[in-house]
């Protein structure tokens with residue numbers, strides 16, 4: 569086997585193949601969501617700049633933060649597992665067992681303390697290789713970390729969004745829309761609370777800066793593009809690809825906010841629109857807007873455009889012709 573390049577696709581594929589335990593006798597045969605939630609939580613930690621190096625130190629503030637984010641996501645996305653005791657230490661340890669099937673390489677690593685036994689010598693009461701409690705984790709482990717290549721990839725916003733969408737679409741795709749609405753509301757209430765806090769003078773402090781919930785954005789996107797049937801609301805382009813080794817499709821359309829989130833704080837689905845990359849760019853740069861009374865397209869007169877081809881079948885529909893639609 570040739571050695572695979574450790575790029576975004578490589579890690580997306582490993583993320584969506586993480587092995588998950590199943591609760592025996594559980595009503596709906598649900599699989600444990602802990603690993604996907606753990607990965608989403610680390611991405612959120614990076615998004616909110618609460619971690620600056622590739623290390624979740626057991627004694628560091630990033631560990632405490634990560635645990636908080638994990639708890640929150642477990643209570644929102646945990647399905648049957650949402651009522652269970654928070655099992656943060658499980659994915660922290662178990663992710664070391666998820667490996668590339670060709671090379672046997674893992675993407676999550678544990679650095680044990682010097683005095684700890686080797687990882688394969690650590691057994692639980694039933695004799696399995698496991699760190700069974702958080703106390704044990706704290707006793708034995710110094711820190712957990714990703715592959716350095718993955719850490720680099722996660723510094724890029726678009727790559728983070730991509731991996732969040734892959735995780736959400738692979739593991740949490742069967743919520744009903746009403747559940748998604750509830751979830752979005754939970755985050756909105758939180759955001760409102762934080763905005764109030766931001767207006768107080770002492771809160772130039774970093775901890776009060778507006779928090780970003782990566783899962784929330786992903787749920788918003790999924791609902792919006794589903795409502796618009798995976799088409800661009802302007803040109804109707806609908807382009808899906810299914811990358812090798814990745815369970816879910818990725819789509820060319822983005823979910824944009826009609827009134828910018830930074831001004832309106834309106835995260836409701838009625839403030840969303842599905843746009844292809846071209847029209848998203850044009851929208852963000854003011855080439856057109858949406859009339860909020862009848863949702864029609866209002867094209868600006870402050871740009872020029874040319875569609876130079878004379879080949880009829882290759883003709884691009886100019887932005888200006890969408891005015892009023």
Ligand SMILES: [Zn+2]
Nearest residue numbers: 800803844847
């Ligand atoms: Zn379009």
